[in-house]
Amino acid sequence: MSSPLLTLLPEALGETLVMVGVSAGASALLGIPLGIVLRLTDRHQILARPLLNRVLGALVNATRSTPFIILMVALIPFTRLVVGTSIGTAAATVPLIVVSIPFVARLVEAALREVDPGIVEAAQAMGATPFQIVVKGLLPEALPGIAAGLTLTVVSLIGYSAMAGAVGGGGLGDLGIRYGYQRFQAEVMGGVVVVLIALVSLVQAAGDRLVRRLDHRARPPA
Template sequence: MSQRLIELLLDALTETLAMVGVSGLLATLFGVPLGILLLVTGPGHILPRPLFNRIAGLVVNATRSTPFIILMVGIIPLTRALVGTSIGTAAAIVPLVIAATPFVARQVEAALREVDPGLIEAAQAMGATPLQIVAKVLVPEALPGIAVGLTITVVSLIGYSAMAGAVGGGGLGDLGIRYGYQRFQGEVMAAVVVVLILLVQGVQSLGDGFARRLDRRHRAAEPRR
């Protein structure tokens, strides 16, 4: 592998990590509260708001069902208004956040649904408020599942960030398109694929390990019967 190729890979990897890191953090900040709201505002739950739940669910489903490449192109005016450009790493973060936020929300909602309803009923019987139930029952009990969902989200973001390279988003995908595809440099394309595979494997292993640790702590904290 030539020195030039190594430099290109390191630069592209840095851009990819920046895109995935920032968009993953923002998607988590927006998606976790949204996922909680999707659950607790549902029919028969602790804070039923049918109209809000229906509208939020429709928006989340519509965004999730839109192919990322179409979403990225469709919101170019919004991206340009927010970051001043429609190409590059900063521009790619906008559609990545919009695509990942509803995904995080559904992952969080699914994890929260696994919480034993008996725990919620016990908390309500003791006079806990909806906020207390969320903070002290739902989220702590669902943490391992939420960690798994966030890991899946980050892995998906790596794939989305590579796809963003097709429209000048920067990162490993852009490197593969410009050098591997357009200039017919097969070794560049192969190197990009290998780095992406290693990156996904690393993220998946770290996320699985963190989720297992949370699960062990949760089980250790459970009262013995």
């Protein structure tokens, strides 16, 4: 392994882990409630608000349909306002959060759609409040799907964080572009690719294991 790779790879990996960790945490904190709102305000749901649902849905769809590299550039003024700069790890985290929130929201909404409607009807018959229905009925049943969605989100964020290197975002993508591509150091590019593949594999394996633990429906009888 070459000296630049030995020297720079740990730092770049650390920057990638910070970007992915912060953006994944923020997207979970904001995306899960947004997904719940999208589901509950849909037609024929317990908090049906069709107009609000359409407005939120349009915003989510607009963000999700914008290519990440374009979104990063479009958010440069907002990024500078938030973190004071448009380059570096902190700057790359801002668009990563923005792109991941609607992604998580739609995955959570889809997971909630898979919950048996009978659970909601039974809870309503017993006089449960909307909050109780969500916390004690919908979320526990949708937890495996939400965990799978968050796993997919983290995997996607790893790819997006590498793409952020194209505009000075730091991390493994920046290392691969500056040394592997611009300086024609194939061993650096190869090392970055290997680390990214290993990172995605570890995240996916951990997420799959968590989903299996949470999914009581798929467990065979003892």
